Amino acid sequence: MEACCCSSSSVPSASILATGAGLRRRFSPAAVAAAAAGAGGGRAVAAARLIRGSSAALLAAPRRGPLVVRAVFERFTERAVKAVVFSQREARGMGDETVAPHHLLLGLVAEDRSPLGFLASGVRVERAREACRAAVGKEGLAQAPVGLATDVPFSGASKRVFEAAVEFSRNMGCNFISPEHIALGLFNLNDPTTNSVLKSLGVDSSQLAKQALTRVQGELAKDGREPVGLSSFKVREKFTPGGVGKTAIAEGLALKIANGDVPVFLVGKRILSLDVALLMAGAKERGELEARVTSLIREVRKSDPKLPFLVFNLQRAPKFHAGDVILFIDEVHTLIGSGIAGRGSKGAGLDIANLLKPALARGELQCIASTTLDEHRLHFDKDKALARRFQPVLVNEPSQEDAVKILLGLREKYEAYHKCKYTLESINAAVYLSARYIADRHLPDKAIDLIDEAGSRARMESFKRKKEEQCSILSKSPDEYWQEIRAVQNMHEVALTNKVKYSLNENDQEDAVDVEVLGEDKTSPASMLSTSTDKPSLVGSEEIARVTSLWSGIPVQQLTADERKLLVGLDDELRKRVIGQDDAVLAISKAVKRSRVGLNDPDRPIATLIFCGPTGVGKTELTKALAASYFGSVGHSLLESATVRLDMSEYMERHAVSKLIGSPPGYMGFGEGGTLTEAVRRKPFTVVLLDEIEKAHPDIFNILLQVFEDGHLTDSQGRRVSFKNTLIVMTSNVGSTSISNGRKSIGFQTQTDTEEKSYGAMKSLVMEELKAFFRPELLNRIDEVVVFRPLEKTQMLAILNIMLQEVKGRILALGIGLEVSDSMKDLISQHGYDKSYGARPLRRAVTQLVEDVISEAILSGQFKPGDTIMMDTDATGKPCLSRLNDQTVQLSDPTPTL
Known part of the structure; x- marks a missing residue:
């Protein structure tokens, strides 16, 4: 049984018992994780002592209050704490005042009790200690006693190792920090002394890191858990409607890989986009395209024995290898049938898609593909062999709340491009209006296009205003310029008088600057142009609504x-x-x-x-x-x-x-x-x-x-x-029959029933007939x-006036005016009124009595452009035409004579 006692100068001391030698266990806030100081400082006192005794003696140990430690070291396992304690002992034994990264290496080697040595490399602590002393030139120093309590702080480089270990643990989806995480952080630091020690020991840091990653994956498998995030990355296909963010997801994954925010199996990967058009360009000879695709597959699946590490220091570019390439194929349906070498559409089928099938089936090609639902149904459903090599992932359209968050993330980018400012109301309006009135597209694509065009229009309007201001300034009269000059001179005189009258001390310097600024005319041409140029345009909800109306034809603006x-x-x-x-x-x-x-x-x-x-x-x-x-x-x-x-x-x-x-x-x-x-x-x-x-x-x-x-x-x-x-x-x-019968039975023409009662009864009859049909x-x-109510004779007269206005408009297009007398209107109404057929007989009467008569007169040459026709009835009651010489039509454009 083992007990590990840790204390710190910055926190109360505590005594913690841990049973089971070599057992990895996560510690409570009262754990021995207090042995190491976190990023940001703190001196740690650590001592390890082997205590052997009975269970009763252990139970009799005095209880202490809870230990408040930093959240980072609450996640340290027992093995990680031992490695930290051993590194402090090694630093004291070498006579150093701080724990450097090479001391951490010795602590990790000392903690690893595996028969194969440190991370299966065969390195033992004695050999590593000698190599370390030789590297720093301290071969004659003695080691500190095992049970001696030491007080050795951590150097800045060691703290960066702990920070990197925390990042590795988080990116791998672990809720603990093991010695393997510390080792990954140590190898990622690229410390010269540590590299010299490893080189003298004849081991490769890449192989050590690979073994550390394997151990972490084994620990996760023992717990029955998988890393968070992309739990099972394999060949994927994303199919969904356009504009919901398929390509953006692939770009986001590439960004996460670059930032290290991915599980362990994606560490060091990189995503490359395949340009199908560029791949096919210039392939003239038969077999040339196949050679390109084969070469592409060979380069992608080629693996390198050295494991690349994720570099947290952005100034150091990571080295990628061909085996770590993930191929992203946008619009993957374009591969099917591209570059086909057979005869016709059903020939040999040597297209790009068929060339990729063997590599996809063997898992040699890591691929992310994107396509739409329609294209997937059209192409992939017909090629089952290609479809089963992809794992489909349906990307749903984001909700309006998520779309608002996406637009808020893009707002700064579009503001910088369009030189404008988007209000929060404009972002919300873009999402809401696009979701309601633009039904044939999807979020967030249509909302992004809305703010993009609104920003473009705002910038164009700002440019127009600037040009108008310049033109207005240049168009000023000389008197206006002289008035501005006199105003500026008066303000300068006031400022000079204030300077002479009042003495300025150090506290009045800001006021002096304000006095000098008074001499600048805010309405001067230079200041007006500068303010109009520097002030960004403001895009609000009304500008978004205006663009939505232009797109959809729906009036949604205020x-x-x-x-x-x-x-x-x-x-x-x-x-x-x-x-x-x-x-x-x-x-x-x-x-x-x-x-x-x-x-x-x-x-x-x-x-x-x-x-x-x-x-x-x-x-x-x-x-x-x-x-x-x-x-x-x-x-x-x-x-x-x-x-x-x-x-x-x-x-x-x-x-x-x-x-x-x-x-x-x-x-x-x-x-x-x-x-x-x-x-x-x-x-x-x-x-x-x-x-x-x-x-x-x-x-x-x-x-x-x-x-x-x-x-x-x-x-x-x-x-x-x-x-x-x-x-x-x-x-x-x-219901027209009911209306016609209702006029007779209900009595529309009687004086006893009111019009509303008659209309209500007629409507009830129509509803009964509608329910039956x-x-x-x-x-x-x-x-x-x-x-609709039946038309009365008085209403027919008003309808006739509307029809005659239409006829006048058509005749006026010929350059001829038209006037119709009341007697002629009565004649038309008499011929065109029919209660059963409504206003359509009236239109036929207008055609026969007006249009046909005038057409014959114009064709016979009685009227020419500029005349006005007077239509009346003669003594027999028939239509007759006459010319009004005192009324002529003024023509704006020359009208050809008939």
């Missing part, structure tokens, strides 16, 4: 005065085009306002509405008016591109579902995308108009259920298309059912 005015007056703007449908206008404008303010559900479309009513009352026209007045103006697009209109009469067959989401594999048109999904994917901020929805096949409704509830749809290629920023409007003629799960996902 409401401007013009847009606020547009939203407030949206009801009136829609009523100008859609007559007599105030309920429908109110429902659709509320949905748009709710979405723009940000109060709608972010996981659903802006609104899902169904417009019911008889034909020709303005259901489709209201959707077009909304697209033109708001979606088109905010999204800076035309009416046609602001609306996705699908005539559902084209989807009456069951197989027409594939037209919406794309044809399945094996069918004609696969890969071209669907009509609906492609249109929304390219323009996510739009109005989706499903015209005459009741004519579609019932299977179409099953597709729409997912869109209405979850706000997304997956096409035939597996791409997820977001409908969260679309306004979906369905028009239907279901559509399934409940579809109706339950619709936000609001809007029933």
Whole structure:
């Protein structure tokens, strides 16, 4: 039984019992680890004494209070403490005042009681002691007695050895520090005396370090544990969507290897990226590419008997060897089929991927490959032999919280590049807005691109402001320059007067500097240019929102005065085009306002509405008016591109579902995308108009259920298309019969019932008919059912004025004006009014009575550019045309005569 007693001048003494000679054990804070002083100082007193006695005598030993030691030495094992104690004894025996690294070497040799000697090198302590004395020139000194208590501090070099040992232990995933860790730190120090001793003993420090690493791995295996971090590094393949950080993970691993923050089996490794294009470049002759790949494999798998060490001193570059190379292949799917030497695509198959298979199978090639899910499915699933040689690792898209941390780490880099400052709000906005409005890309790539472009735009705007300031300074009048000169002269006179009036002492020197600074004109041209140049631009959340809007076409920035005015007056703007449908206008404008303010559900479309009513009352026209007045103006697009209109009469067959989401594999048109999904994917901020929805096949409704509830749809290629920023409007003629019958039965023209009661009863009849036609799960996902009112004759007159304005605009493009009398309008209304068909007969009447008559007159030469046509009725009630000579049209551009 062994007992080891340690005390220190800086901590209370303690007596600790350790049973089992040679047994490695982790010590408590009251352990003999107090024998060694940590990095930072402290003198240690250590003495070892063998005590033999009974168990009763050991139990009778007096108890001491807990010993407070440094956290580093709490992790020292019993063997490590013995090695430290032995090194202090060796230093005292050689007459040295401090424990140097070569004393630590002697302590490690003395502690290793293996029959094979120190780290299986055959070196014994007596031989090592003689070599050490010869190296330092102290061969005649006697050794101190074994039981003598010594007081020898540690030198700075020895403390660095302990620091390196702690780093090795942490990087290997150990929660203890053994003599092997101290040995690794000692060999890494590259002490001249220690190297001289090892050289005289005929041993190689590389072999000793390799044996030390083997022992540490054996200790970990005995405990049933593996190093933390990369627990089982082997050939890996990372496949995941683009932009989530596959390449960055490989770069991060290389950085960890360079910093030493890796397990033991990665110590000294280096990661090299394979450039496939450069490997194939210039390979003209057959066999030249194969020779290059074979040479590459031979160089990578070549091993060196010397183990490279991790160097903690950054000024010393580590020496790498070919056997320590880890090959990183980005976009590994490009290897499959690259450089193929067979006939056609199914020839001999001597491509790069097949050349790498034998080395991968034997484990001679350490490789990290990255690819996307789509490319992995397209290439690797077909080549099972290549796929089984890789261990797939799925890299998930980081969460928004993790993406914010990533952007905070990159913020300083982009600030230095763009000469700007990113606020914390801009970082959060980049992650949130990109996650919500940019659905076809992944975090953190899309958020990084947002701050990158926002910084670039901020720098460009700063440059424009600088140029404007320079131009404004150069454009000043001479009087303004003379005023600035006089102001500067007056300030100098005030400063000189203060200097003469007041005496300055040493404490007033700073004030004197301030007085002199007063003489500098802050508004002078030089100061203005310097401040504008040195001051970095500030990128906030509004700049990020502006870039997001440019990318997606979705207005996400703060409401401007013009847009606020547009939203407030949206009801009136829609009523100008859609007559007599105030309920429908109110429902659709509320949905748009709710979405723009940000109060709608972010996981659903802006609104899902169904417009019911008889034909020709303005259901489709209201959707077009909304697209033109708001979606088109905010999204800076035309009416046609602001609306996705699908005539559902084209989807009456069951197989027409594939037209919406794309044809399945094996069918004609696969890969071209669907009509609906492609249109929304390219323009996510739009109005989706499903015209005459009741004519579609019932299977179409099953597709729409997912869109209405979850706000997304997956096409035939597996791409997820977001409908969260679309306004979906369905028009239907279901209930038109009930509306027509309701007008007669309920009595819209009577004086007893009010208009609202009549409309409510009519809406109830329409809802009953809708429930009979559509399934409940579809109706339950619709936000609001809007029933359009039938058009009255007075409303037809207002609609006629809108149609005539459109005709005037087309005729005005020819350089001819048009005026229509009231009698002519009455004639058109009389021919075009039909309660059952709405406003469409009115449009036909305008075509026949106005457009056809004017076309004949222009072709016959009665009117030429510059004339104004007056359209009226004659005595028989037929249309007639006349020229208004006193009213002419001023043309801005010459118009060719017909």
